[in-house]
Amino acid sequence: MERISRNERECWLLVGGRQRLGRALAEDLAEDHDLVLTSSRPWDGEPWVDGLSKKAWVRTLHWDAESPGLVSRMMADLDTLKAEGRVISGAVLLAGNFPMQPLGTWTAASLEATWRLNLGFPFLCAQALAPVLPEGACLQIILDTSIHHPWLRRLPYSAAKAGLAALVPGLAQLLAPKLRVVGHALGTVLPAEGSDEGFLAERTLLKRIGEPADLCRAVRFAADSPFLTGEILTQDGGRRWVDR
Numbered sequence: 001m002e003r004i005s006r007n008e009r010e011c012w013l014l015v016g017g018r019q020r021l022g023r024a025l026a027e028d029l030a031e032d033h034d035l036v037l038t039s040s041r042p043w044d045g046e047p048w049v050d051g052l053s054k055k056a057w058v059r060t061l062h063w064d065a066e067s068p069g070l071v072s073r074m075m076a077d078l079d080t081l082k083a084e085g086r087v088i089s090g091a092v093l094l095a096g097n098f099p100m101q102p103l104g105t106w107t108a109a110s111l112e113a114t115w116r117l118n119l120g121f122p123f124l125c126a127q128a129l130a131p132v133l134p135e136g137a138c139l140q141i142i143l144d145t146s147i148h149h150p151w152l153r154r155l156p157y158s159a160a161k162a163g164l165a166a167l168v169p170g171l172a173q174l175l176a177p178k179l180r181v182v183g184h185a186l187g188t189v190l191p192a193e194g195s196d197e198g199f200l201a202e203r204t205l206l207k208r209i210g211e212p213a214d215l216c217r218a219v220r221f222a223a224d225s226p227f228l229t230g231e232i233l234t235q236d237g238g239r240r241w242v243d244r
Ligand SMILES: NC(=O)c1ccc[n+]([C@@H]2O[C@H](COP(=O)([O-])OP(=O)(O)OC[C@H]3O[C@@H](n4cnc5c(N)ncnc54)[C@H](OP(=O)(O)O)[C@@H]3O)[C@@H](O)[C@H]2O)c1
Pocket: 016, 017, 018, 019, 020, 021, 022, 038, 039, 040, 041, 063, 064, 065, 066, 093, 094, 095, 096, 097, 098, 117, 142, 143, 144, 145, 185, 186, 187, 188, 189, 190, 191
């Protein structure tokens, strides 16, 4: 069985590694990791990826949660990497969206779309990745502090993240002892367009919103903590302890 050698430069796969938190994590990890980055859109010679390639081996993949051919595409890409001798020794699932869907606007189609991307897609990625990750690897899944208190105008999104909160310990049981599974429940780090950052900061114990570095630090901590599995680490500046 393949085992991770901690002396080698590891290769990690970031699902949703092109924008926002995914890109910030890729830029952090590229210092000492090789990377496979996925996006829902074809890649097109982006300067920041060229910059990463000067520090790390980088492969870009096109995984779209909306594509009917998604599962076969994921399997084919993972087979190709394996045939090339690449061992994916860690994975972080970041892809999602954050739709405003107040009560009264719900339709079968809009609910399915939210749950397909924010719930079904991480399930399918985890299922595809589990067989290729080597012993000792950690699969990390990004959730939201809404697992503690749902966003009332984003209940379908909050329900999807609550589903991932079941996936983390369930998958940890299914994949142990070979693999570990860790979740990260984040408060606001990169606010949605139009949100009031000052207001969001005020509603935390620490009086600030998060920074991408907060996530990067925790992802590295989880990967380097061999006794940690099935847990969800909440980083929300204490948001969940503030009276609403
Ligand atoms: N930002 C925050 O403050 C915050 C707070 C709490 C939790 N989170 C969680 O952290 C993760 C990252 O959040 P974020 O704010 O950086 O980004 P985001 O806007 O929530 O989206 C993450 C990525 O998902 C990918 N994506 C969108 N549609 C897709 C599709 N059909 N198929 C596959 N991938 C798709 C997008 O990349 P492409 O367009 O390249 O595909 C996007 O960069 C999410 O899971 C989010 O729920 C974020």
